[in-house]
Amino acid sequence: MPYYIGDVIKDERKLIARTPEKFEASGIHVLLNRKAEEVDGEKREVRLENGERLPFDVLVLATGAAATRPPIPGLDLPGVYSLKSLPEAVAIKKAIGGGGAKKAAIIGAGFIAMEAAEAFRSAGVDTTLIQRAELPVRRWDPEYSAMVKEELQKHGVHCMPLTSPRAVERGASGGLKVVTDRGEVEADLVLVATGVKPDTFFAGQLGVAVGKTGAIAVNFAQETSREGVYAVGDCCESFHRVSRSWTSLPLGDIANKQGRVAGSNIGGAPLLFPGVVGAQSFKVFDLEVAATGLTEEEAKGSGFSPVAEKMTGTPTARSMSVGERLYLKVVADRASGRLLGAQAVGRKGAVSRINLLSAALWSGMTVGETAYMDLAYSPPFGGAWDPVHIACQELLRKL
Amino acid sequence: MPYYIGDVIKDERKLIARTPEKFEASGIHVLLNRKAEEVDGEKREVRLENGERLPFDVLVLATGAAATRPPIPGLDLPGVYSLKSLPEAVAIKKAIGGGGAKKAAIIGAGFIAMEAAEAFRSAGVDTTLIQRAELPVRRWDPEYSAMVKEELQKHGVHCMPLTSPRAVERGASGGLKVVTDRGEVEADLVLVATGVKPDTFFAGQLGVAVGKTGAIAVNFAQETSREGVYAVGDCCESFHRVSRSWTSLPLGDIANKQGRVAGSNIGGAPLLFPGVVGAQSFKVFDLEVAATGLTEEEAKGSGFSPVAEKMTGTPTARSMSVGERLYLKVVADRASGRLLGAQAVGRKGAVSRINLLSAALWSGMTVGETAYMDLAYSPPFGGAWDPVHIACQELLRKL
Numbered sequence: 001m002p003y004y005i006g007d008v009i010k011d012e013r014k015l016i017a018r019t020p021e022k023f024e025a026s027g028i029h030v031l032l033n034r035k036a037e038e039v040d041g042e043k044r045e046v047r048l049e050n051g052e053r054l055p056f057d058v059l060v061l062a063t064g065a066a067a068t069r070p071p072i073p074g075l076d077l078p079g080v081y082s083l084k085s086l087p088e089a090v091a092i093k094k095a096i097g098g099g100g101a102k103k104a105a106i107i108g109a110g111f112i113a114m115e116a117a118e119a120f121r122s123a124g125v126d127t128t129l130i131q132r133a134e135l136p137v138r139r140w141d142p143e144y145s146a147m148v149k150e151e152l153q154k155h156g157v158h159c160m161p162l163t164s165p166r167a168v169e170r171g172a173s174g175g176l177k178v179v180t181d182r183g184e185v186e187a188d189l190v191l192v193a194t195g196v197k198p199d200t201f202f203a204g205q206l207g208v209a210v211g212k213t214g215a216i217a218v219n220f221a222q223e224t225s226r227e228g229v230y231a232v233g234d235c236c237e238s239f240h241r242v243s244r245s246w247t248s249l250p251l252g253d254i255a256n257k258q259g260r261v262a263g264s265n266i267g268g269a270p271l272l273f274p275g276v277v278g279a280q281s282f283k284v285f286d287l288e289v290a291a292t293g294l295t296e297e298e299a300k301g302s303g304f305s306p307v308a309e310k311m312t313g314t315p316t317a318r319s320m321s322v323g324e325r326l327y328l329k330v331v332a333d334r335a336s337g338r339l340l341g342a343q344a345v346g347r348k349g350a351v352s353r354i355n356l357l358s359a360a361l362w363s364g365m366t367v368g369e370t371a372y373m374d375l376a377y378s379p380p381f382g383g384a385w386d387p388v389h390i391a392c393q394e395l396l397r398k399l
Numbered sequence: 400m401p402y403y404i405g406d407v408i409k410d411e412r413k414l415i416a417r418t419p420e421k422f423e424a425s426g427i428h429v430l431l432n433r434k435a436e437e438v439d440g441e442k443r444e445v446r447l448e449n450g451e452r453l454p455f456d457v458l459v460l461a462t463g464a465a466a467t468r469p470p471i472p473g474l475d476l477p478g479v480y481s482l483k484s485l486p487e488a489v490a491i492k493k494a495i496g497g498g499g500a501k502k503a504a505i506i507g508a509g510f511i512a513m514e515a516a517e518a519f520r521s522a523g524v525d526t527t528l529i530q531r532a533e534l535p536v537r538r539w540d541p542e543y544s545a546m547v548k549e550e551l552q553k554h555g556v557h558c559m560p561l562t563s564p565r566a567v568e569r570g571a572s573g574g575l576k577v578v579t580d581r582g583e584v585e586a587d588l589v590l591v592a593t594g595v596k597p598d599t600f601f602a603g604q605l606g607v608a609v610g611k612t613g614a615i616a617v618n619f620a621q622e623t624s625r626e627g628v629y630a631v632g633d634c635c636e637s638f639h640r641v642s643r644s645w646t647s648l649p650l651g652d653i654a655n656k657q658g659r660v661a662g663s664n665i666g667g668a669p670l671l672f673p674g675v676v677g678a679q680s681f682k683v684f685d686l687e688v689a690a691t692g693l694t695e696e697e698a699k700g701s702g703f704s705p706v707a708e709k710m711t712g713t714p715t716a717r718s719m720s721v722g723e724r725l726y727l728k729v730v731a732d733r734a735s736g737r738l739l740g741a742q743a744v745g746r747k748g749a750v751s752r753i754n755l756l757s758a759a760l761w762s763g764m765t766v767g768e769t770a771y772m773d774l775a776y777s778p779p780f781g782g783a784w785d786p787v788h789i790a791c792q793e794l795l796r797k798l
Contacts, residue, residue: 241773253776253783261771274771281775290775351780352751359755362772363762372660372673373761374640376680376689377652381750384652 041206041226058228058266061203061216062259065196065234065250070107074168079176080190083112092116095189096123104128105178105187107165108194109136111282111289114148116191117157118285128158128185130165130178139280139291143310144327144345151287160185196250198235211237213248220272222262230266232258239275242293242340242361243302249276278341279358281351290354293341293361296331305334309395313387315349317379328353330367330391337366337399339392353388367392367399440605440625457627457665460602460615461658464595464633464649469506473567478575479589482511491515494588495522503527504577504586506564507593508535510681510688513547515590516556517684527557527584529564529577538679538690542709543726543744550686559584595649597634610636612647619671621661629665631657638674641692641739641760642701648675677740678757680750689753692740692760695730704733708794712786714748716778727752729766729790736765736798738791752787766791766798 023030031048038047039059046054067082069075079095081088095101096119104120106113109131120127129136129152135145136152136159149159163182171177171186178185198215209225211217216236218224224231233255237246254276264271281290299306310329314321326346332339342357344350360370371392377384385393422429434448438458445453466481468474478494480487494500495518503519505512508530519526528535528551534544535551535558548558562581570576570585577584597614608624610616615635617623623630632654636645653675663670680689698705709728713720725745731738741756743749759769770791776783784792 251776253774253785256783257771257788274768276773279773279775281777281780283777283779288780292773292775351775351777352754354775355751356755356758358773358775359758359764360761362759362768363764365758365762369673369761372656374675374678374691374757375652376678376691376750376753376757377650378680378682378750380682381680381687384655386652389656 036202039202039205041208041229044228056228058230060262060266061224061229061231061235062233062255063199063202063235064255066199067192068195068197069192070165070194072165072167074176075192077168077170077176077190079188080168080192082192083116084196092189092191096120096125101125101188103175103187104189104191105130105176105185106191106193107131107178108192109133109138110193110195111137111280111284113191113193114152114282114284114289116193117152118155118283121155121157121285125189126158127156128160128187130160130163130180130185132162132164134161137282137289139295140289140343140345141295141310141329144289144329144343147327147345148284148287148289151285155285196234198248198250200235203231203235211246211248213237213246215248217246220274221265221270222258222273223265230262232262238273241275241277241364243298245302247276247278249278249280251280277358277361279354281354286347287345288348288350289345290351291341291343292354292358293339294331295341295343299331299333299340304338304340306331306340307334307395307398308332309391309398311387311391311394313390314383315346315387316381317383320379324348326350326353326387328387328391330357330370330388330395332367332395332399334399337368339365339367339370342391349382349387353386357388367395371396435601438601438604440607440628443627455627457629458605459658459661459665460623460628460630460634461632461654462598462601462634463654465598466591467594467596468591469564469593471564471566473575474591476567476569476575476589478587479567479591481591482515483595491588491590495519495524500524500587502574502586503588503590504529504575504584505590505592506530506577507591508532508537509592509594510536510679510683512590512592513551513681513683513688515592516551517554517682520554520556520684524588525557526555527559527586529559529562529579529584531561531563533560536681536688538694539688539742539744540694540709540728543688543728543742546726546744547683547686547688550684554684595633597647597649599634602630602634610645610647612636612645614647616645619673620664620669621657621672622664629661631661637672640674640676640763642697644701646675646677648677648679650679676757676760678753680753685746686744687747687749688744689750690740690742691753691757692738693730694740694742698730698732698739703737703739705730705739706733706794706797707731708790708797710786710790710793712789713782714745714786715780716782719778723747725749725752725786727786727790729756729769729787729794731766731794731798733798736767736795738764738766738769741790748781748786752785756787766794770795 035049036046037049067084103126105128107130163180165180167179175188203216209217216231218236222230234250240247261271261273279292296306308331313326315326324347326349329343331341435445436448437446466483502525504527506529562579564579566578574587602615608616615630617635621629633649639646660670660672678691695705707730712725714725723746725748728742730740
């Protein structure tokens with residue numbers, strides 16, 4: 001009889017409250033609001049905090065990633081959140097939606113920070129972004145990150161770059177303040193969004209191998225180094241089809257797929273997870289920001305000789321364009337001509353280009369092939385030469 | 400010295416008027432408003448209507464496709480157009496933009512007819528669509544074509560299905576009327592949009608091979624059966640990577656690519672045109688309509704055993720959806736599991752899915768691979784399981 005152990009929030013979100021019953025109806029025991037404390041790999045049992053012991057033949061580690069927190073005091077004060085669990089999300093939503101939060105500070109500038117900044121501003125909350133680096137979302141080239149920053153500022157987000165937080169303290173008027181090396185920021189709500197790291201606590205207890213990335217090592221069936229113990233999602237590694245190496249990419253769509261693959265194998269239908277190409281995206285106000293494959297730096301690190309091309313195009317045919325720009329960068333390997341990665345930013349059409357380039361990366365296509373790939377041309381959706389073609393044609397000349 | 404022979408319109412479209420000078424500056428003679436009458440493959444010369452003779456070493460046939468016209472009287476009356484040349488487009492634009500055309504009839508229901516219907520309605524012109532079949536755009540499944548019809552009707556287009564035109568005649572009040580087997584349609588403007596066929600006139604004179612499709616046969620370098628004679632665009636065939644056969648697909652993006660490939664070969668840099676997968680799309684009012692690869696029927700004709708799956712999803716994550724639907728059909732081969740084709744319709748997101756599936760088709764991916772393909776997931780742009788994944792997962796179960 002399979003068990004699911006975890007917590008659940010029972011509030012206005014009825015769907016979630018209904019889920020346990022659905023599982024129970026399928027013969028799956030759901031143990032809610034209980035916490036696994038120890039996993040014994042020899043006895044093959046899970047010990048819960050309340051003393052209960054659950055024997056297992058097969059165990060799936062789906063422990064996710066934990067939010068990292070800078071080593072500063074005050075992060076345990078009420079009003080300080082990370083955005084890692086559903087209860088926190090609900091609390092934040094309450095705080096900005098009539099809960100009295102008028103000012104928010106976000107520590108960090110990854111894409112969770114970007115999405116939170118948009119949500120805060122949409123709720124009319126005065127928002128300050130505090131980050132150590134000069135530009136947000138450093139997965140992207142500075143030229144593109146600068147566009148993201150401009151979009152933040154255009155929508156009233158105060159950006160404090162090159163700034164290190166020192167502490168969160170109680171403020172004068174009942175709120176909080178973030179003390180930094182560049183002054184203090186008052187806030188009713190502080191969101192710490194400085195990234196995540198794989199939760200390998202039980203993997204450690206079980207003695208299963210952890211990869212160089214710090215995430216649990218798995219094979220293509222999602223099984224760990226210990227037979228019958230599987231790992232899926234943010235806590236484990238994924239095989240990167242472009243770099244041909246194991247990577248840690250804590251993204252929800254990957255987690256979903258890995259869960260399905262593990263379940264299929266456990267259920268007796270062998271299935272391999274074919275890996276990832278590093279496709280990712282976020283929306284910040286009116287901007288689509290997306291990337292796939294390797295950056296130039298990552299490509300070098302993987303032994304390639306990257307050559308890149310940046311182009312500015314239009315998401316529709318030029319004749320139908322009303323001034324929107326699509327910025328697209330493509331990276332290829334000089335030796336093999338193979339496409340290695342891409343980045344795109346624009347008010348529209350950025351994600352769709354990155355998705356089709358992800359499909360090209362998936363199959364190991366060369367830039368030469370990508371430059372002549374057949375797309376569904378129609379002026380409202382792109383030119384006869386799509387930005388993808390143009391960028392790849394230009395890149396071809398450099399190879 | 401290369402020659403370009405063709406006509407050009409010199410009017411408000413300054414870009415076109417400037418082009419000849421740009422060519423001349425690059426050392427290319429542009430012979431405008433002159434007509435080639437005969438091509439002599441033995442003497443290797445082109446004879447113009449005005450008696451001029453132009454010798455050639457290399458000849459490129461870029462004669463395009465001619466609009467087909469139903470065998471009915473009256474198509475030479477003023478006010479009857481096809482939409483194949485720039486002068487016609489300009490004349491139509493003039494007629495509906497203050498030129499007095501209040502009523503239009505469109506004969507045919509392919510995607511040129513769809514785009515014209517939208518343009519006419521946007522100019523406030525009362526528009527009637529006359530077609531022999533029951534539903535428009537028969538490349539798509541009846542279920543999807545019915546959505547297109549609904550969209551047309553929602554925007555005030557009168558649809559006359561199962562109707563055969565018999566003649567175009569002068570109407571009572573100075574306009575025209577289309578006489579059909581189901582009554583008469585008054586119109587100030589009649590657009591005949593019943594399709595195109597490859598213009599192989601000079602190919603016939605030269606004795607170069609014409610394929611089974613009726614278009615000029617070429618090799619992957621775009622060269623015809625006669626050395627030094629190339630063909631590009633709507634007049635010639637393209638290799639279909641899914642059916643592995645030569646096909647005739649008169650689409651602007653394919654023509655552009657083939658022109659570039661021929662030019663590269665002629666200029667001394669060998670280059671092969673890698674073929675097409677049949678990607679195509681159009682917009683009609685607020686609807687995106689797209690397809691790629693083979694239909695089930697085409698798949699059968701190519702020796703595959705097609706299995707198909709239709710799904711209704713949302714273009715964004717369900718949590719961010721505001722009721723938009725994305726309709727997606729995927730087709731695969733039962734024996735090999737290979738993806739063979741797809742169709743999509745929706746207010747948004749249809750073209751982007753078809754483009755990424757085109758990239759999957761390009762590389763001959765299986766449905767199993769496509770069902771786990773890594774895409775740039777973010778709720779505003781799709782679910783953790785994109786409609787593409789869901790459709791392919793469902794299809795997998797049927798294989």
